[in-house]
Amino acid sequence: ADVEVLHWWTSGGEAAALNVLKDDLSGQDIGWQDMPVAGGGGTQAMTVLRARVTSGNPPTAVQMLGFDITDWAKQDALANLNEIAEEGNWNEVIPAALQKFATYDGQWVSAPVNVHSTNWVWANKAIMDELGLSEPQTWDEFTAALQAAEDAGYTALAHGGQAWQEATFFDAVVLSVGGPEFYQASMIDLDPEALGSDQMKEVFDRMGTLRGYVDDNFSGRDWNLATAMVINKEAAFQLMGDWAKGEFLNAGKVPGEDFLCFRFPGSQDQVTFNSDQFAMFAQGDSVSDEQAALAKAIMSPGFQIAFNKVKGSVPARTDLDAGELDACGQKAYEDFKAAASSGNLYGSMGHGHANPASVKNAMYDVITAHFNGEYDSETAVEELVLAVELSQ
Amino acid sequence: MTQIAPDVREVSARPQNAGRDWLREALPKIVLSPSLAMVLIFVYGFIIFTFYLSFTDSRILPSYGWEGWSNYSKLFRIRAWDTAVSNLLIFGSLYIVICCALGLALAILLDQKIRAEGFIRTVYLYPMALSFIVTGTAWKWFLDPGIGLQAVVRSWGWESFTFDWIKDGDMAIYTIVIAAVWQTSGFVMAMFLAGLRGIDNEVLKAAQIDGASNWALYRRIVIPQLRPAFMSAFVVLAHMAIKSYDLVIALTGGGPGTATELPATFMYSYTFTRNQMGIGAASATIMLMAIAAIMVPYIYSELREKK
Amino acid sequence: MSSNATATVVRTGAGSRFVIYTLLILFCLYYLLPLYVMVVNSLKPLSEIQAGGMMSLPEEWTVAPWASAWSTAQIGVEATGLKPFFWNSIVMVVPAVAISTVLGALNGYVLTKWRFRGDTIIFGLLLFGCFIPFQMVLIPMARMLGIVGLAGTVPGLIFVHLVYGIGFSTLYFRNYYQQFPTELVRAAMIDGAGFFTIFRRIMLPSSGPIAVVCVIWQFTNIWNDFLFGASFSDFDSQPMTVALNNLVQSSTGVKEYNVHFAGAIMAALPTLLVYIVAGRYFVRGLMAGSVKG
């Protein structure tokens, strides 16, 4: 029999990674029916999924992010993977922060593939050397570095003006302003007081500061074009998830020599993440053999390593040998494991792992509007409270 | 304006071979009925369904918990909705007016016994063949100040040239207009050209003898006669304006910020990416009511007039 | 109404003719620019694009992006290029266009030549259906397709396009047939022709001009549709636009803009071809009916 997999991994590297999975399954005589729908970080795919499920013809397995999994689980649409999880000891090897999404109501409903961490800063080493900058450790050092780059005629901060990219900034800034508790209260618990606090105003002020270091031409730019600016020594820094690394590597750049990666100053100990998972859609009472095989294959150490090597992310399970990953990757994996064990692993708001889609998008609206100068910080705080209220 | 030709009516049935006669009489209606049924179910049924959903607590999928008007009250408190509505007003009116003006101007120019008329017409018409999934990137690049028009003009030496509307929240909606006009004005041109070709040549001769300059001739005689073409253009353009979704997504993705949000993108995002289907349905309902407010009187008058 | 398919009798002086030609050529540039950008960049190596010269001609001409987009580009898990999806689109578009045109013609025929009480209202209902936003019908339509068992099938997709295409095709044919002499229908009735015979032998053979308009309209709309194509197709019936989207919108990894542009042009070729081949009948067809409303 076959599995039909709905996903949005259509770039060369991603497809190569999926092929690992495909080959694994074909070894078990399970065919792979490919159903890619790219675009918008999976929003197109989610629309298609909605139509497919409504029509009673859901795909076998679907790539999903964060709260989408929970939402679908609430609809009773997902298959129960407990048996496989037990067999594979998923409870042990997968950090609690991920389990929050991979389980619902005590049942395993999805198999996590990877963990991306999003609070990275990417830097052009040549510019840093030229300006005599070292890795900034605090917000002030960071702004100083940005200022230096700007004074030297570079674009200080490479950025693409899309809502999710601005939200990626926002995650990091929230952590840097108020630390993990504030992040938890405002982004995850959606505490109106935290959302409307002075700290939040500070967050917006800092967003404004960052905006000042972005070139005028940022709006609508794809993230990889922003990365290219760093690669091409037009810009000094970029805030982006770990997938940016692929761009550097593809351009023949060497980590540590040509470019640097470090955590956003002020959030060195925390890791904000997003995690791609595969949920299995219920197609009868219990999980089908193919779904079981697919879930197992996804969780197999071989696949987790092989996949994340190409993808730039780190494995979702914490019990693997990272030797095959590159320098940045190994560092990331260590960070991830450390954060997981210290409770410093937080779902990224910008990537749908802090709160549900409705809230996330409502926040996007405010963040983007502020970033584009429509609101001042005070209005932004008010609007944020209102938007979160309306979206629940 | 055309007259409805007197219709052909079937003769009423006789008692004998009633079955065959009945069939013959009913045949036109039978032929029409699949289309009618499809439209009743898949348009009007769905409209009712959506209307119903707008009163429910539907989020990721339809659900039937009654919520009353709360979706509507939420909708009207969402700032992006205001933006979307006012954007549609700006975009819709500019788009329709510019398309008509440009289409008319081009049609008139092209009607002057132009040499390569066929070629030029095809050039003006082809954008209609392409979807914005196809041309979106090209437009985005072209409008991008960093690599597009602005950069090119500057590289020619006009250093102060600025054209960065797509990055400017106040102006971005106008870039949508530019691209939308690019796509459909050729089609409108074709409609007007057809209208121009339908005008009685003798009337034009009469106006020349009356001493009308070409300008007066077009303004006073020709353009007023193009009313039917304007009407058809209006239907097509209104329909495009309301449905403009691909265009916004490809060009600005609704940005910068929410500056180019339109009701269609708003509805899509609430229904599908924000999992607030109830609000999405409410916005769809409002949108439909607005469409109906414009189109129903129009359709009614068009169908009435011909009696 | 005396209609003259030739250009106007209005006369223009030499000076204004120069202005006219200049304007016409300037507008040609406006319309051709995006195409120019696409074509030029589809013939460059990626490095030239990244170097930033999007408006300049290629320094090194290459057709590799085209070859890649057609047969080797990564669309999903397989690096198949757009080739297989092209056929999917054809299989869907051809019947959808054909059926909706024939149905539109039949409806127009009934609504003008076999009128009955309430026909105008029915036409109004059909017409208003053109204005429904497609995003709205996605979910209920999916449910319906599921119920009748057409979910994820090509016939299902064709059906959806049919439903939402019928309004415009009926509009076109109705307006055209309204000017079609009713005496011909009457003559045929006296000659003994029945409902379908009149349609097939008398109406259809004279419907060329409007059929061209209708086919062009439907073909472009259906071929270019993404939303329905993505939502109601299956892994083995995804149309070209979905594949193109997968090619262009890939989330991470290097964006091969030259391949993207080549693919985009490729996906647009059939519609372009339809416009170029049938374009000269287009104005004629519009004249023949649809415009006079």
Added chain:
Amino acid sequence: MGFLDIKNATKSYGAVKVLHETDISIEEGEFLVLVGPSGCGKSTLLNMIAGLENITTGDIAIKGRSMNGVRPADRNIAMVFQSYALYPNMNVGQNIVFGLEMHGVPKPERDKAMKEVAELLQIEHLLDRKPGQLSGGQRQRVAMGRALVRDPDVFLFDEPLSNLDAKLRVDMRTEIKKLHQKLKTTIVYVTHDQIEALTLSTRIAVMYGGHVQQLGTPKEIYDNPANMFVAGFMGSPSMNLFPATIAVENGRAVARTKLVGGAEATLPFAEGRGFERHEGRDIVLGLRPEAITDRDGADRNSQSVHVVEAHVEVTEPAGSDTFVVTQMGGKEVTGRFRADVDVQAGQSFPFAINMDKAVVFDPETEARIS
């Protein structure tokens, strides 16, 4: 009971009655012309005979068989339309035999019939052409061919000549006349041209406002119009109608009317018409243009020619005749003079008035007084 019987037929569209109770009955082989101004219901009546329109009330029977509910195709009629209604996509031959094809006549027979008809109408050389490649007269012939080939009980013509130019119209008129004399088929023919009506018909129904005003032979209609409408409608130039008063002079009824300048003309009626009893009554006098002519052109056989000097307002030399306009009773009156008469606008000139066929109408009811 005749060959074609229209009994008490009416037609309404919604609340509007476009055809009032109509009774017409004609015999086999007759040529009935329906004539009347635009919108009077001629086509409606014809379409009712053809079965293309429902009959609201009443009945239409052909050969004694009621046609209510019978399909047009089953009535054994053929129809020629004003626009000819040739199928533009078929060639002439196909056009002609389409009706036979629809009635299941096998191909060899169809071809034979087509040949015969084409020969009859002299259109053999056109059989392969499309209608778009034919001249008006040729199209007209093809349309007739299409009707002829069916060998129907009744031919229906709806203004078949009104799309032709003046010259061709006259020629085709003669051809239709000859065809009828040869084939002797029953024909119902609609026109608004009174000359066509008069030359072609054996019987004319003059219609106005959905009513049949008069049904009769051409001679009846022309010489004894039932009312002023019929009088004014039939004939070209139309009958002169002007106010006059009946008086009796020497025991003989005369009509008195005013000329230009105030003089009074006294026009004695032919004897035996009995108008004496209307003495003193105001009437409308009807005189055909050919009854008002120059002295030498007047009918030598007539008993009641009367010469009046009148002022000439306009002269219209028309080749074969010259039309001369004066005024009587305050109305324009046209006389038909011979072409050679030397008469100029502005002069006074003797008009010879032949009162043999003068008709008299009541100014109120507009009906003829006899």
Added chain:
Amino acid sequence: MGFLDIKNATKSYGAVKVLHETDISIEEGEFLVLVGPSGCGKSTLLNMIAGLENITTGDIAIKGRSMNGVRPADRNIAMVFQSYALYPNMNVGQNIVFGLEMHGVPKPERDKAMKEVAELLQIEHLLDRKPGQLSGGQRQRVAMGRALVRDPDVFLFDEPLSNLDAKLRVDMRTEIKKLHQKLKTTIVYVTHDQIEALTLSTRIAVMYGGHVQQLGTPKEIYDNPANMFVAGFMGSPSMNLFPATIAVENGRAVARTKLVGGAEATLPFAEGRGFERHEGRDIVLGLRPEAITDRDGADRNSQSVHVVEAHVEVTEPAGSDTFVVTQMGGKEVTGRFRADVDVQAGQSFPFAINMDKAVVFDPETEARIS
């Protein structure tokens, strides 16, 4: 040099010459009718006068001023079109004064002119209507009003009546005639209706195939057609043309022709026409229908009426007259009999033939022999 001079004008579209060298000159106040079958170049010539078409070679002058290169608006002409060419978006009043407005005439004057014209044409009550709300005759009047208001040097009419029905056409014809008699403006008028040409004109140019066949007064054209084309084209029903041979009997020229059944008719010409010198020559004899009539209807003043017994083929009673068709020299020949004559198809009947105006053509060149 006349008021309007067309000197050696030609028109070609590409390689096709649609108007051959044409010379026409008319005086102020004349009414020139261009008549001819469809496609003969009438409209082309008219448009050249109007300035709507370029002249290929030659010259057109009005009042002695060459019009080459002068804009239509500056020629001081007015034109009435077949389709009336009313501006559908303006009301009647606006239509009428549009030309004045374009020539910068101030509003009060325009209004005054509009009133005058409306009164003249009796369309005051229509001034606020749109053309679409008018009947054919009313539209026609408005189109004339639009021309009249300009007070032009020359009026041009392109088939102004051919869209009207038969009855209205006759009425409007008379009105145009009256208007011309009142205003005395120079008029060039295109038609393909020979009756219009004959009744309206002071001068007729008969055109065919881009050539002017004959230019002359209506009487010249009707009585002395220059060739068989003109003879056949002018007059309705048209002139009978049939083969005959000239012989001399008792020193007087006669025409001999065959009747149906083989009998021979001998028709003596009027004296002094000098046909004796053509003795033995085969000719085509031309006789107008009104020259062939019943015995009593024949012209009493004519010297050369000759009675022939002939076979009647068709009779067409037309109210005022009856047309009777026979054959002579193998051709159909139509005679115009009085309405009352009792003549039936199939009989033999005496035809009174008036040879006064008989014309004679050469069968080869088709030109008239005199």
